[in-house]
Amino acid sequence: xxxxxxxxxxxxxxxxxxxxxxxxxxxxxxxxxxxxxxxxxxxxxxxxxxxxxxxxxxxxxxxxxxxxxxxxxxxxxxxxxxxxxxxxxxxxxxxxxxxxxxxxxxxxxxxxxxxxxxxxxxxxxxxxxxxxxxxxxxxxxxxx
Amino acid sequence: xxxxxxxxxxxxxxxxxxxxxxxxxxxxxxxxxxxxxxxxxxxxxxxxxxxxxxxxxxxxxxxxxxxxxxxxxxxxxxxxxxxxxxxxxxxxxxxxxxxxxxxxxxxxxxxxxxxxxxxxxxxxxxxxxxxxxxxxxxxxxxxxxxxxxxxxxxxxxxxxxxxxxxxxxxxxxxxxxxxxxxxxxxxxxxxxxxxxxxxxxxxxxxxxxxxxxxxxxxxxxxxxxxxxxxxxxxxxxxxxxxxxxxxxxxxxxxxxxxxxxxxxxxxxxxxxxxxxxxxxxxxxxxxxxxxxxxxxxxxxxxxxxxxxxxxxxxxxxxxxxxxxxxxxxxxxxxxxxxxxxxxxxxxxxxxxxxxxxxxxxxxxxxxxxxxxxxxxxxxxxxxxxxxxxxxxxxxxxxxxxxxxxxxxxxxxxxxxxxxxxxxxxxxxxxxxxxxxxxxxxxxxxxxxxxxxxxxxxxxxxxxxxxxxxxxxxxxxxxxxxxxxxxxxxxxxxxxxxxxxx
Numbered sequence: 001x002x003x004x005x006x007x008x009x010x011x012x013x014x015x016x017x018x019x020x021x022x023x024x025x026x027x028x029x030x031x032x033x034x035x036x037x038x039x040x041x042x043x044x045x046x047x048x049x050x051x052x053x054x055x056x057x058x059x060x061x062x063x064x065x066x067x068x069x070x071x072x073x074x075x076x077x078x079x080x081x082x083x084x085x086x087x088x089x090x091x092x093x094x095x096x097x098x099x100x101x102x103x104x105x106x107x108x109x110x111x112x113x114x115x116x117x118x119x120x121x122x123x124x125x126x127x128x129x130x131x132x133x134x135x136x137x138x139x140x141x142x143x144x
Numbered sequence: 145x146x147x148x149x150x151x152x153x154x155x156x157x158x159x160x161x162x163x164x165x166x167x168x169x170x171x172x173x174x175x176x177x178x179x180x181x182x183x184x185x186x187x188x189x190x191x192x193x194x195x196x197x198x199x200x201x202x203x204x205x206x207x208x209x210x211x212x213x214x215x216x217x218x219x220x221x222x223x224x225x226x227x228x229x230x231x232x233x234x235x236x237x238x239x240x241x242x243x244x245x246x247x248x249x250x251x252x253x254x255x256x257x258x259x260x261x262x263x264x265x266x267x268x269x270x271x272x273x274x275x276x277x278x279x280x281x282x283x284x285x286x287x288x289x290x291x292x293x294x295x296x297x298x299x300x301x302x303x304x305x306x307x308x309x310x311x312x313x314x315x316x317x318x319x320x321x322x323x324x325x326x327x328x329x330x331x332x333x334x335x336x337x338x339x340x341x342x343x344x345x346x347x348x349x350x351x352x353x354x355x356x357x358x359x360x361x362x363x364x365x366x367x368x369x370x371x372x373x374x375x376x377x378x379x380x381x382x383x384x385x386x387x388x389x390x391x392x393x394x395x396x397x398x399x400x401x402x403x404x405x406x407x408x409x410x411x412x413x414x415x416x417x418x419x420x421x422x423x424x425x426x427x428x429x430x431x432x433x434x435x436x437x438x439x440x441x442x443x444x445x446x447x448x449x450x451x452x453x454x455x456x457x458x459x460x461x462x463x464x465x466x467x468x469x470x471x472x473x474x475x476x477x478x479x480x481x482x483x484x485x486x487x488x489x490x491x492x493x494x495x496x497x498x499x500x501x502x503x504x505x506x507x508x509x510x511x512x513x514x515x516x517x518x519x520x521x522x523x524x525x526x527x528x529x530x531x532x533x534x535x536x537x538x539x540x541x542x543x544x545x546x547x548x549x550x551x552x553x554x555x556x557x558x559x560x561x562x563x564x565x566x567x568x569x570x571x572x573x574x575x576x577x578x579x580x581x582x583x584x585x586x587x588x589x590x591x592x593x594x595x596x597x598x599x600x601x602x603x604x605x606x607x608x609x610x611x612x613x614x615x616x617x618x619x620x621x622x623x624x625x626x627x628x629x630x631x632x633x634x635x636x637x638x639x640x641x642x643x644x645x
Contacts, residue, residue, distance in 0.1 A: 010597075011438070013468055017445040024452075068434060070597035070607075071587070102438035105430065124438070125445030 003138055004030040004054040008040045008077065009066040009100070014124065018064055018100065021126040027135055028062075030055060037072030040065075041080045062138065064100035064122070067108060074099060078115050085117065096137055098122055165267040166190060169274075181275040182265070185232040187211045187225055190272065199279055201251035212275075217249045232271050235264030248277065257284040300398040303386070304333040308349050311393065320400055322372040333396075338370045353392065356385030361396070369398065377402050431595040432483055435606065439476040443469045482608040485540065486594070489615045492536055496642055501529040501565050501574065504542055512547045517559070521546070525565040531572050532644035537616040542574070544609040545635050549578035552599055554632075570641035579632040588626055613637075 005028045007018045012035075019031040032053050034040045040063075043050055054061065067074035081097070098120040099112045109121045119137050122130050166182070169191060173180055179196030183189055192207045200207075200215055207214070212228070213221045240246060240260040247255040257280045265272040294301055300317035304310050310328045318325055321336055328335070333349075334342045361367060361381035369379045382397040446469040453462035502523050509521045531538070546561065553559040562577045583591055587598040592614040595607040613635075617624045622639040 011442065013442045013446065013472060014438075016468075017442060017449070020449060021445075068438065070599060071584075102441040103434050104437075105434070124441035125448070127448075 003028055004032060004061050006032045006034055006040065006043075006061060006063045007100070008034045008037065008063065008069075008074075010035055010069045011066070014066065014100075017125060021131055022134075025128075025131045025135075027131065027138060037069050037074065037077040037080075040077060041072070044081075044084070061096070062134070063097045065097055067099060067101040067103055067112070074101065075111065078112065078118065081117060082115060096140075098134065098137065100124065100126075165265065165272075169265075179277040179279070181207075181212065181215075181277070183212045183273050183275055185271040185273075187213065187228055196277060199250075199256065199277065200248060201254075215248050217247050217255055231262070231273065235262075235271060235273065237261075237263050257281055300400075301395060302328070302333065302336065302398065303393050303395045306353055306392045306394075308333045308346060310335075317398065320371075320398065321369065336369055338368050338376050341368070349394075352383065352394070353385075356383075356392065356394070358382070358384045369400070378405050428594065435479060435595065436476065436483075439472045439479070443472050443476070446472070479606045479608070482606055482612060486608060486612050486615060489537075489540075489612065489619065492534060492619070494534055494619075496532045496644055497535050498530050498532050498644075499535055499538060501525065501531060501538075504539060505546070505563055508539070508543050508546050512543075512550050517550075520550075520559045521561040521563065523563045523565075527565060527567040527572075529565045531639070532642045533620060533639065537620055540616045541613050541637060542576075544613045545576040545637075548609055549576060549580060549633070552578075552580045552633075554579060554581050570645070572639045572641070572645075573636060574639075575634060575636045577632065577634040582630050582633050583626065583628040585628075588628065591626065592624070 005018075005022055007015050009015045009018070015033045015035070019033065022028045022031055032043075034043060043053070065074050065077060072080075078097070097115070097118045099109075099118060100122050101108065102124045104123050112118050112121055119140075120133060122133070169182055173182075173191055173193040176193055177195060179199050180191075180193045181189055181196055182191040189207045189210050189212055192202070192205075194204065197204055197206065213224050216224055238261075240262055246258055246260055248258045249255055259278040259280055261276040261278075263274040263276070265274050294312075295315035297314060297316065300320040301312070301314045302310060302317050303312035310331050310333055313323075313326075313328045315325070318328070321328070334345050337345055359382075361383050367379050367381055368376045370376050378401050380399045380401050384395045384397075386393045386395050446465045450462040450465040450469070453459070453465065502525060505521075505523050509518070513520065546563075549561045550559070557579050560579045562575075564575045564577075566573045566575075581599060583598055587596070590596045591598060592610050594611040596611075597607040614624060617637055617639075620639050622637060624638075625636045627634045627636075
């Protein structure tokens with residue numbers, strides 16, 4: 001079953017890299033590129049569009065989320081997601097969020113992993129070992 | 145100062161013949177160790193004794209028949225006869241000039257500090273006065289020594305009695321509180337305290353006098369003194385009880401701590417500034433490492449792709465990845481250059497040079513935009529646009545504003561950049577207005593901070609350009625303002641008139 005992956009990153013090169021790694025490793029062909037935090041929040045609020053973008057694929061959806069982005073950064077997005085989760089009634093889809101960042105700062109890592117829907121913290125660039133980890137999360141997400 | 149011990153004569157009756165009385169005194173005069181004079185009511189000296197003659201430098205009997213004013217300082221001489229007459233209308237036994245410093249004048253013109261006792265003598269129709277004199281030169285010398293010593297002290301000293309009345313001040317105290325010498329003597333000590341503390345002070349004073357011991361006043365409270373002109377200043381006060389002749393006095397040593405307060409304040413501000421800088425530096429180091437690491441990570445990723453592609457013989461893909469990596473490396477180099485500029489911005493040579501603003505703008509635009517876009521920028525000046533400034537700073541400002549305007553052009557609009565130079569009240573203003581994508585209101589405050597990026601762009605910004613502009617504007621003593629809407633942005637840089645202008 002194809003699981004859609006959303007890559008949220010303002011740097012086109014990094015979106016390209018993520019997309020290619022995910023494809024080449026045979027993890028997912030369905031990669032949706034989102035170039036900013038605010039656009040991502042807009043997207044998940046618009047279920048109609050999200051389903052369309054996912055090409056009719058069912059949830060769960062995996063999100064690779066950058067931290068350092070203009071205006072609405074990765075942490076702002078996590079806050080936005082938390083708010084949506086806690087409001088409950090319109091739970092968007094079952095997201096599995098993985099931080100995908102060049103920041104190796106332990107503080108950033110700790111802050112991100114405090115959110116229950118953040119399952120991992122991956123430091124750029126993607127390497128085969130990290131792709132393995134992503135695959136594990138996929139498996140878990142598929143079961144869930 | 146009490147009256148000196150005097151030789152007390154038996155007061156003769158009015159019927160005694162005058163010469164008899166005088167003769168009786170003559171013997172006593174000869175043996176008395178105290179300088180004595182007998183003066184008649186017309187002011188003439190009838191008799192003087194050896195100690196007096198010695199004190200004033202006259203030969204034996206040399207004063208007989210002279211007016212008593214010969215023994216007085218010039219300043220007193222003219223009005224003394226009047227005082228003398230007044231005395232003889234109601235002669236009493238008393239000391240002269242209570243509370244004032246009295247002087248006699250020796251034959252050689254030397255002033256001698258003295259105390260004088262007066263005793264009326266009636267002899268028949270005539271009135272006389274027996275004058276006894278105490279030479280207080282030595283005491284005065286000692287007093288002067290002590291006076292000089294306390295005046296020479298570095299701290300202000302004010303001594304008060306147990307009722308809070310000031311009995312002694314030194315020079316520094318008078319200077320500190322702005323009073324002429326002696327004006328404070330006899331005044332309540334509360335006069336030196338600001339109005340708002342005055343009411344409470346007598347209470348503090350009384351509780352202190354119940355267990356007086358040397359200590360600092362105020363128990364940690366901030367203390368203030370008030371000058372004669374009403375201005376206040378912070379003080380530190382030491383208290384010492386002094387017991388003298390069974391009387392209790394309180395000596396306060398007062399220190400003006402205005403300067404120390406200022407220094408403390410300066411230190412506190414410097415500390416705050418340092419910890420702010422430290423925080424900024426931490427943030428800077430963190431952001432820098434992150435910002436420089438991000439493109440490196442991407443380059444790393446792309447190089448791995450290229451390697452994979454080459455292995456699988458996919459040279460077209462490999463070439464694409466390599467081109468991409470090279471582009472990122474270029475961007476990284478620019479970013480490092482910008483970081484260095486920011487760091488270096490603190491250490492520019494600050495010498496001013498004349499600069500033609502239009503020339504600078506044109507040169508920069510030629511570097512930023514390709515030749516076919518040259519027309520997109522227009523320049524207008526309402527003034528002679530030669531300014532005296534630090535060339536490097538001014539260039540950096542214009543360069544970043546112009547390249548931002550170019551970079552963040554609106555996709556649907558033909559780019560227009562309008563630059564206008566003007567002079568107002570001596571300040572030089574350069575305005576860079578564009579019709580680009582604009583900056584959201586919420587970001588106006590942050591946009592000049594380091595590592596703040598606000599725009600989505602194919603070539604993400606470094607978040608350093610406007611920070612660099614701000615830093616250079618600050619260094620030139622100017623200001624920068626931003627107005628922006630969906631229709632574009634307008635930056636206005638105002639620089640103060642420099643000495644050369």
